[in-house]
Amino acid sequence: MGFxxxxxxxxxxxxVEVLHKVDISVAEGEFLVLVGPSGCGKSxxxxxxxxxxxxxxxxxxIKGRAMNGVHPSKRNxxxxxxxxxxxxxxxxxxxxxxxxxxxxxxxxEREAAMKKVAAMLQIDKLLDRKPGQLSGGQRxxxxxxxxxxxxxxxxxxxxxxxxxxxxxxxxxxTEIKKLHQSLKTTIVYVTHDQIEAMTLxxxxxxxxxxxxxxxxxPKEIYDTPANIFVATFMGSPAMNIVPARVVMQDGAPHAEVxxxxxxVQRLRFSQQNLAGWQGREIALxxxxxxxxxxxxxxxxxxxxxxxxxxxxxxxxxGSDTFVTMALSGKDVIGRMRADAAVVAGQTFEFAVNMxxxxxxxxxxxxxxxx
Amino acid sequence: xxxxxAIDMRTRLQEWIPKIVLAPSVAxxxxxxxxxxxxxxxxxxxxxKILPTYGWVGWHNYWRLFQLPMWSVxxxxxxxxxxxxxxxxxxxxxxxAIFLDQKIRGEGMLRPIFLYPMALSFIVTGTAWKWLxxxxxGIEHTLHLWGWTSFHFxxxxxxxxxxxxxxxxxxxxxxxxxxxxxxxxxxxxxxxxLKAAQMDGASNWNLYRRIIIPQLRPAFLSAFVILAHLAIxxxxxxxxxxxxxxxxxxxxxxxxMYSYTFTRNEMGVGASSAVIMLMMIAAIMIPYLYAELKExx
Amino acid sequence: MSAxxxxxxxxxxxxxxxxxxxxxxxxxxxxxxxxxxxLLNSVKPLSEITGGNMMAxxxxxxxxxxxxAWSTAQIGVQPTGLRPYFINSIEIVVxxxxxxxxxxxxxxxxxxxxxxxxxxxxFGLMLFSCFIPFQIVLIxxxxxxxxxxxxxxxPGLILVHVVYxxxxxxxxxxxxxxAFPTELVRAAQIDGAGFFRIFWRILLPLSGPIIVVSVIWQxxxxxxxxxxxxxxxxxxxxxxxxxxxxxVQSSTGVKAYNVHFxxxxxxxxxxxxxxxxxxxFFVRGLMAGSVKG
Numbered sequence: 001m002g003f004x005x006x007x008x009x010x011x012x013x014x015x016v017e018v019l020h021k022v023d024i025s026v027a028e029g030e031f032l033v034l035v036g037p038s039g040c041g042k043s044x045x046x047x048x049x050x051x052x053x054x055x056x057x058x059x060x061x062i063k064g065r066a067m068n069g070v071h072p073s074k075r076n077x078x079x080x081x082x083x084x085x086x087x088x089x090x091x092x093x094x095x096x097x098x099x100x101x102x103x104x105x106x107x108x109e110r111e112a113a114m115k116k117v118a119a120m121l122q123i124d125k126l127l128d129r130k131p132g133q134l135s136g137g138q139r140x141x142x143x144x145x146x147x148x149x150x151x152x153x154x155x156x157x158x159x160x161x162x163x164x165x166x167x168x169x170x171x172x173x174t175e176i177k178k179l180h181q182s183l184k185t186t187i188v189y190v191t192h193d194q195i196e197a198m199t200l201x202x203x204x205x206x207x208x209x210x211x212x213x214x215x216x217x218p219k220e221i222y223d224t225p226a227n228i229f230v231a232t233f234m235g236s237p238a239m240n241i242v243p244a245r246v247v248m249q250d251g252a253p254h255a256e257v258x259x260x261x262x263x264v265q266r267l268r269f270s271q272q273n274l275a276g277w278q279g280r281e282i283a284l285x286x287x288x289x290x291x292x293x294x295x296x297x298x299x300x301x302x303x304x305x306x307x308x309x310x311x312x313x314x315x316x317x318g319s320d321t322f323v324t325m326a327l328s329g330k331d332v333i334g335r336m337r338a339d340a341a342v343v344a345g346q347t348f349e350f351a352v353n354m355x356x357x358x359x360x361x362x363x364x365x366x367x368x369x370x
Numbered sequence: 371x372x373x374x375x376a377i378d379m380r381t382r383l384q385e386w387i388p389k390i391v392l393a394p395s396v397a398x399x400x401x402x403x404x405x406x407x408x409x410x411x412x413x414x415x416x417x418x419k420i421l422p423t424y425g426w427v428g429w430h431n432y433w434r435l436f437q438l439p440m441w442s443v444x445x446x447x448x449x450x451x452x453x454x455x456x457x458x459x460x461x462x463x464x465x466x467a468i469f470l471d472q473k474i475r476g477e478g479m480l481r482p483i484f485l486y487p488m489a490l491s492f493i494v495t496g497t498a499w500k501w502l503x504x505x506x507x508g509i510e511h512t513l514h515l516w517g518w519t520s521f522h523f524x525x526x527x528x529x530x531x532x533x534x535x536x537x538x539x540x541x542x543x544x545x546x547x548x549x550x551x552x553x554x555x556x557x558x559x560x561x562x563x564l565k566a567a568q569m570d571g572a573s574n575w576n577l578y579r580r581i582i583i584p585q586l587r588p589a590f591l592s593a594f595v596i597l598a599h600l601a602i603x604x605x606x607x608x609x610x611x612x613x614x615x616x617x618x619x620x621x622x623x624x625x626x627m628y629s630y631t632f633t634r635n636e637m638g639v640g641a642s643s644a645v646i647m648l649m650m651i652a653a654i655m656i657p658y659l660y661a662e663l664k665e666x667x
Numbered sequence: 668m669s670a671x672x673x674x675x676x677x678x679x680x681x682x683x684x685x686x687x688x689x690x691x692x693x694x695x696x697x698x699x700x701x702x703x704x705x706l707l708n709s710v711k712p713l714s715e716i717t718g719g720n721m722m723a724x725x726x727x728x729x730x731x732x733x734x735x736a737w738s739t740a741q742i743g744v745q746p747t748g749l750r751p752y753f754i755n756s757i758e759i760v761v762x763x764x765x766x767x768x769x770x771x772x773x774x775x776x777x778x779x780x781x782x783x784x785x786x787x788x789x790f791g792l793m794l795f796s797c798f799i800p801f802q803i804v805l806i807x808x809x810x811x812x813x814x815x816x817x818x819x820x821x822p823g824l825i826l827v828h829v830v831y832x833x834x835x836x837x838x839x840x841x842x843x844x845x846a847f848p849t850e851l852v853r854a855a856q857i858d859g860a861g862f863f864r865i866f867w868r869i870l871l872p873l874s875g876p877i878i879v880v881s882v883i884w885q886x887x888x889x890x891x892x893x894x895x896x897x898x899x900x901x902x903x904x905x906x907x908x909x910x911x912x913x914x915v916q917s918s919t920g921v922k923a924y925n926v927h928f929x930x931x932x933x934x935x936x937x938x939x940x941x942x943x944x945x946x947x948f949f950v951r952g953l954m955a956g957s958v959k960g
Binding site for chain 3: 384387388389391392394395396398399400402403404405406407409410413422462465466469470472474480482483484485486487489490491492493494495497498499500501502507508511512515516542546550574599602603605606609610613623624627628631632637640641643644645647648651652655656659660663
């Protein structure tokens with residue numbers, strides 16, 4: 001049993017079930033990120049943990065105590081909202097201590113707790129201001145201060161960074177991570193941004209259409225996605241998915257693909273368990289960083305295959321150059337070193353790291369290898 | 371781990387409080403509005419005279435209503451009044467709004483002047499215009515004194531023209547409000563679209579005709595709905611300005627209903643005329659409110 | 668092209684601008700004329716009105732019509748002036764405005780922040796009630812006021828105005844509160860505040876502008892009401908609009924136009940003052956009543 005248990009939880013509005021049998025157990029001190037496209041049910045699940053939405057069936061328990069039907073204020077949780085939800089008529093200090101006031105904490109204690117949190121978040125100079133006079137980043141800090149001051153069992157974050165500009169978002173991301181590392185609190189964090197999910201979490205639950213598609217560490221999710229949805233949702237640019245046929249050659253399974261000019265090329269798999277798929281169609285998944293120029297290939301990989309293909313478009317991005325090419329009728333993106341000699345319209349020998357390749361069943365879209 | 375925690379009382383109570391708070395308003399609305407409507411509809415099928423009675427007469431009151439010459443006059447007047455009132459208010463309102471939108475010096479002075487009649491009671495408006503339109507002392511008299519002795523303006527005494535006097539006073543009262551609606555619409559139009567149109571070589575005339583006015587559609591719709599509903603409900607103004615006369619010349623359904631119900635003691639007929647008025651309003655307001663309230667998704 | 672950049676990026680020539688200014692001024696005169704004429708003639712002796720020019724300045728200035736309209740003019744059967752009716756209007760308007768605004772604020776809060784199934788339908792029903800022709804409720808209302816023992820009384824009129832006013836006040840507060848993120852209420856819930864505490868501590872302190880809008884709208888509407896006043900008021904509870912109409916329409920004796928004008932201005936004064944003092948909110952109220960906020 002974990003610190004926060006979500007057991008068999010479903011949510012329906014009328015006859016429409018929007019969350020289907022969600023089962024997640026979170027250990028103390030874990031940073032769980034719920035990630036998925038909008039409408040996947042991640043915010044609904046977070047609101048159910050908070051007690052802001054009812055649970056249709058199943059159970060949510062914190063520290064072994066069932067929370068079904070318990071008022072949000074009695075769950076010992078704190079929440080940071082997307083809009084920050086700072087009370088506009090109160091000062092920063094009043095915002096931070098409002099929850100303590102509602103719970104009947106005496107004033108001297110409130111002041112002390114507020115000072116401590118304000119110092120930690122470096123907002124001590126803003127305590128007398130109103131939220132309207134703060135910048136986005138400052139509001140974000142106040143919202144976190146309001147959550148921290150309660151010293152809750154579980155922190156809930158609902159897309160807290162999505163209203164910040166790109167640079168500030170990166171800074172605050174680091175800050176939240178630091179805070180988690182120093183306070184060792186249990187956090188459930190909702191986002192639609194897969195980079196936030198990868199960088200912040202100790203574990204990720206990828207959600208789509210009300211189902212948890214995969215629950216695992218960032219590395220598990222990235223390297224061995226459970227299905228095509230997870231594979232393409234996590235990572236940027238997205239994983240390339242190409243139709244391929246499994247053929248046996250020299251006793252090893254190969255992926256047979258067609259290059260831009262229609263010629264057949266074979267890439268040897270590292271995974272032997274694909275032998276059973278001989279002669280059948282699969283969906284081959286290759287991340288852009290596994291398609292490189294030969295000099296840029298991963299030296300530690302035991303299985304670099306060569307693919308000769310026509311270069312479609314090149315997009316220099318400073319640190320890397322992205323190349324688009326046609327493979328089995330799909331646009332495929334590869335990631336070259338910045339000074340790789342790729343020229344649009346010419347053929348080039350690409351290095352494909354097949355150790356990182358993933359194969360999916362095209363019918364069920366589930367992963368079959370590795 | 372059993373379902374040990376029963377739903378705690380506070381949460382339960384919190385769920386009910388909002389409904390309890392809303393209940394009195396909902397109850398009064400259901401009784402005083404919808405209950406009363408049903409009651410009036412019922413009365414319109416009874417032989418009520420001076421007091422409500424419950425002898426069922428079917429469609430008799432409606433049949434009688436549409437036989438009554440005074441009701442035909444009221445409907446005819448409403449048609450004339452409503453169409454002129456709506457058209458003139460929209461024309462003046464749109465014109466003034468467009469003019470005011472040309473970065474006019476003194477806009478801050480002019481806008482309140484155009485709009486203040488809306489703050490007045492129709493009784494006050496009626497009193498003022500009744501006198502201005504009175505040939506013996508009002509505008510006609512003044513122009514005569516100023517030497518334009520051939521000037522004739524006796525509409526308010528003329529049963530063929532008196533209804534236009536009602537239009538005039540009503541336009542005076544509400545056209546400024548329509549101006550404010552259009553002005554808000556104009557101020558909401560993206561300036562970059564106008565700049566783009568000017569680069570495309572559109573003249574001012576074409577700019578308004580082809581680009582700006584079509585974008586005011588929501589304001590046109592709102593203005594039409596509000597004015598139409600005001601027209602159907604018009605009562606006070608007629609009472610104060612003409613008292614429904616000369617003769618029946620300015621009777622409207624609202625004055626008809628009042629006089630049949632309370633002075634002629636034909637409550638059944640009065641009720642049926644009120645039902646017809648409600649149906650006219652509903653035909654305009656229900657689609658409008660439905661569209662406005664539909665969840666934007 | 669002219670140097671001045673018009674606010675709307677449309678540029679106009681000099682001739683057009685002159686035309687625009689002239690038109691605007693003519694309309695300003697049109698809107699001001701009735702009020703100006705009433706004011707001018709309310710300080711003239713009656714003989715100057717009937718015998719003279721309505722546009723002329725008074726030869727003799729007098730405040731007698733104003734005094735007469737206020738305290739001695741014949742209204743109905745009694746020579747009381749408009750004063751008692753003015754007081755009736757205040758007695759009706761103040762409680763009706765307060766009650767309908769409070770209910771509207773609470774309704775708007777529930778309808779936006781504590782949504783439940785069917786809330787939208789209930790709001791639709793309340794909203795439609797603002798627009799019904801009140802003729803449809805006159806007969807049963809008269810009966811019910813009689814049954815409640817409120818026929819012809821000030822409390823009866825207060826009840827009527829509250830009932831048919833909450834639709835609008837609810838609309839105002841609903842649209843205003845809809846702009847506040849629901850997360851605000853959720854944050855307060857997690858902080859441990861209940862229904863009334865959230866309203867009192869968080870929403871109400873932010874509601875200043877919309878309270879002004881609601882109060883002004885209700886004040887103007889109820890003060891200017893004639894239909895309910897003439898249908899349900901007794902001799903002792905008539906509002907000023909009804910009294911003014913009686914004064915002006917009375918067929919006995921010589922028509923004292925100057926007294927009528929002074930009376931009309933008394934009746935118009937409170938709403939005019941409100942309009943002049945807070946026109947911005949008045950316009951907002953008008954717009955909110957017609958276009959979704």
